[in-house]
Amino acid sequence: MNYKSTRDVRENQGYVSAAEAIKEGLAPDGGLYIPESFPAISADEFVKLGKMNYAERAHFILAKFLDDYDQTLLASDCREAYSEERFPGGAAPLHTMNDGIYSLELWHGPTSAFKDMALQLMPRLLSRALKMTGEERISHILVATSGDTGKAALEGYKDVDGVKITVFYPVDGVSRMQKHQMQTTGGKNTYVAAVRGNFDDTQNGVKAIFSDRSLAENANENGFFFGSANSINWGRLVPQIVYYVSAYCDLVNSGDISCGDKINICVPTGNFGNIFAAYIASKMGLPVNRFICASNSNNVLTDFINTGVYDRTREFYKTISPSMDILISSNLERLISVLGGASLTADLMAQLKENGVYKAPDELMAKIREVFSGYSMNEEETSAAIAEVYKNEHYLIDPHTAVGYGCIKKYREATGDETKTVLASTASPYKFAPAVADALGVSYDEDNIFALLTKLADETGTVVPEPLAKTLGLEVRFTEVLDKEEMPDLVFRV
Numbered sequence: 001m002n003y004k005s006t007r008d009v010r011e012n013q014g015y016v017s018a019a020e021a022i023k024e025g026l027a028p029d030g031g032l033y034i035p036e037s038f039p040a041i042s043a044d045e046f047v048k049l050g051k052m053n054y055a056e057r058a059h060f061i062l063a064k065f066l067d068d069y070d071q072t073l074l075a076s077d078c079r080e081a082y083s084e085e086r087f088p089g090g091a092a093p094l095h096t097m098n099d100g101i102y103s104l105e106l107w108h109g110p111t112s113a114f115k116d117m118a119l120q121l122m123p124r125l126l127s128r129a130l131k132m133t134g135e136e137r138i139s140h141i142l143v144a145t146s147g148d149t150g151k152a153a154l155e156g157y158k159d160v161d162g163v164k165i166t167v168f169y170p171v172d173g174v175s176r177m178q179k180h181q182m183q184t185t186g187g188k189n190t191y192v193a194a195v196r197g198n199f200d201d202t203q204n205g206v207k208a209i210f211s212d213r214s215l216a217e218n219a220n221e222n223g224f225f226f227g228s229a230n231s232i233n234w235g236r237l238v239p240q241i242v243y244y245v246s247a248y249c250d251l252v253n254s255g256d257i258s259c260g261d262k263i264n265i266c267v268p269t270g271n272f273g274n275i276f277a278a279y280i281a282s283k284m285g286l287p288v289n290r291f292i293c294a295s296n297s298n299n300v301l302t303d304f305i306n307t308g309v310y311d312r313t314r315e316f317y318k319t320i321s322p323s324m325d326i327l328i329s330s331n332l333e334r335l336i337s338v339l340g341g342a343s344l345t346a347d348l349m350a351q352l353k354e355n356g357v358y359k360a361p362d363e364l365m366a367k368i369r370e371v372f373s374g375y376s377m378n379e380e381e382t383s384a385a386i387a388e389v390y391k392n393e394h395y396l397i398d399p400h401t402a403v404g405y406g407c408i409k410k411y412r413e414a415t416g417d418e419t420k421t422v423l424a425s426t427a428s429p430y431k432f433a434p435a436v437a438d439a440l441g442v443s444y445d446e447d448n449i450f451a452l453l454t455k456l457a458d459e460t461g462t463v464v465p466e467p468l469a470k471t472l473g474l475e476v477r478f479t480e481v482l483d484k485e486e487m488p489d490l491v492f493r494v
């Protein structure tokens, strides 16, 4: 399987292997790597997949994309990443909701958010890629985080061969729970520091290190190079294809659908990575009728799907679904390239960079609208959806999942299409406990978020996820706070 940049217009040139794509992250021309074609899953293979466990399904799908990898090692990486120890009770179970909606719970991993699904496996893929490409240096992963990604990356890269990870977060820009989760991380190759300033300062600090040539040379002399862990890397995307196929198999096994029936898929979306993975699954043969792209008040994607204009020059809102507070959805570039070609992609991305806005041609928009619909939820609607689902079916959902749920309802009302729908549930409600408590009218002490978890469990008769409960008792290990200017020193010191 060959990979190519989304912006590369050359015919039969510029290909790299999966290992190279995963090691490099971004293509040299600034584009993202995509496979030259999408491998098919045959009807026979769907039957086979139905009988496998999650780790086996993961290996089966990954083998089609990572054919340069040693398959025995890849299979064992999948087994370890999705083990019972890391995902107690199963990696991606389905919860049946009312009205033909199935909540695909992607938050049973070590950090209680869906990023674990990719970040438990991707570091292993990177570690293998380094060996396969003859890389002798250590990859030092630098992450600037506003919350979820930092902890998921720390847990994923912890004690993985050939890599080291440093996570920076804005000192007052993450929730108490998120901060505590990061500060208590174990592992020999992990480091966490708080940066004075906001998320932009933190991210700019990391970007400055990435783009400083003398730092790169210095790192090289010291036997390492800088790497990143964000969702533009193909290695983070490919594990996400698996759970959509897996959910379909589970629905067939439970008799909720027959093999071949079409489903709808709704994804609470930020960077467009998770929903694009679902789209790839459909390109491989998963029977999907429609993708519902769900946004919060930062509804740049809803507007794009409905008008064809992508405009990031707009007000930015801080919402109760913060992991979707994004104005540049990087992975949309992959969809544009697949449906519109490399030359158009290069052109539109240049316009976005220069002016913050572009208008996609009608032919492209027609193709996108054939399978994608976009809806958005404001803050009140999101909160009301949490309360409604809890009241009607005694099921607790987090604000991101609630955005998705509400968008399914809006889509159904607008179209009358009642096709059975898989809803990607991207975080545990306990990870966003204050917003959930507010929605349910449960009172709490702002200064004691940890007590709130127990209270929420008592009030709703649900349980605090084990990894979150465990974290509460762990000792704080990282307390360093520094200025942005001190970040380069730190990465050579740790």
Ligand SMILES: *Cc1c(COP(=O)(O)O)cnc(C)c1O
Residues within 6 Å of the ligand: 113, 114, 115, 148, 231, 268, 269, 270, 271, 272, 273, 274, 275, 323, 324, 400, 426, 427
């Ligand atoms: C990252 C994240 C999202 C958005 O996923 P994308 O792949 O960026 O679209 C949604 N919900 C939660 C809880 C997340 O952490």
